[in-house]
Amino acid sequence: MSFENLPGHIAIILDGNGRWAAQRSLPRTSGHKHGAGAVRTAVRGCHARGIEFLTLYAFSVANWSRPKEEIDALMRICTEFAEGEHDELIRRGIKVQIIGELEDVPTRTRRAMERLIADTAHGTQMTLALALNYGGRRDMVNAMRALAVRARAGIVIPEEINEETLREYLTTSTMPDPDLVIRTGGERRLSDFLLFESAYAELFFTETFWPDFSDATLDDALTAYSRRQRRYGRLPAEALVASSG
Numbered sequence: 001m002s003f004e005n006l007p008g009h010i011a012i013i014l015d016g017n018g019r020w021a022a023q024r025s026l027p028r029t030s031g032h033k034h035g036a037g038a039v040r041t042a043v044r045g046c047h048a049r050g051i052e053f054l055t056l057y058a059f060s061v062a063n064w065s066r067p068k069e070e071i072d073a074l075m076r077i078c079t080e081f082a083e084g085e086h087d088e089l090i091r092r093g094i095k096v097q098i099i100g101e102l103e104d105v106p107t108r109t110r111r112a113m114e115r116l117i118a119d120t121a122h123g124t125q126m127t128l129a130l131a132l133n134y135g136g137r138r139d140m141v142n143a144m145r146a147l148a149v150r151a152r153a154g155i156v157i158p159e160e161i162n163e164e165t166l167r168e169y170l171t172t173s174t175m176p177d178p179d180l181v182i183r184t185g186g187e188r189r190l191s192d193f194l195l196f197e198s199a200y201a202e203l204f205f206t207e208t209f210w211p212d213f214s215d216a217t218l219d220d221a222l223t224a225y226s227r228r229q230r231r232y233g234r235l236p237a238e239a240l241v242a243s244s245g
């Protein structure tokens, strides 16, 4: 399959692991384990299709309110992913970043992620951003706090703060805005994901549970994306001229 206009940045809310497991009378953690397999599928699929940035929402700041056993299992699966995929990500030239507050993630997971970030830093084929302990509102609050501290110190002039200044303080500062946000699992909400950055993203919702995510799911999303007209507030005819020029 080939697409005329590919999104430069795809961001995915991986949802439905628990329901996938429940359908099979398996524990929720089994759904998360199979979800890790779908992460591999998504990374390979996006890399093969020439996507430059892929962001995966793996654990939100709100997910700390889940039972401890489930959190432990999720963190273990993240650690195993970082260790198990380490060599292949380097081989494919995929650079890994974390968005979110990595300092508050359990030590073993944090170390595995730090090693993955350091060892893949020279990758030029694709950037994979893992949203771990991430919250869109939290990220904006952190950015505003950092700006306020600098304003108080006289380094930042409040009247000169604009969208670009704020952007520089978000954990997503090195990435372009997502063009396409995909959510699996059937819910139609953002759940605190990339709130600032998704202002003009195209949204694609699928009933497919995350562990069942496949190349076909990805191609469905890319097909839908290729048919959308992004207007950014312009009239349809003007948007057409702008996007073809």
Ligand code: IPE
Pocket: 014, 015, 016, 017, 018, 019, 020, 058, 059, 060, 063, 074, 185, 210
């Ligand atoms: C997504 O699956 C994984 C995380 C949020 C960490 P869920 O665990 O939310 O699965 P459902 O929504 O309960 O099916």
Ligand code: IPE
Pocket: 013, 014, 015, 016, 057, 058, 059, 060, 063, 187, 189, 191
């Ligand atoms: C969103 O899924 C968070 C992640 C995918 C990490 P949730 O399952 O936590 O979201 P809600 O609770 O349905 O909004």
Ligand code: MG
Pocket: 015, 016, 017, 185
């Ligand atoms: Mg869920």
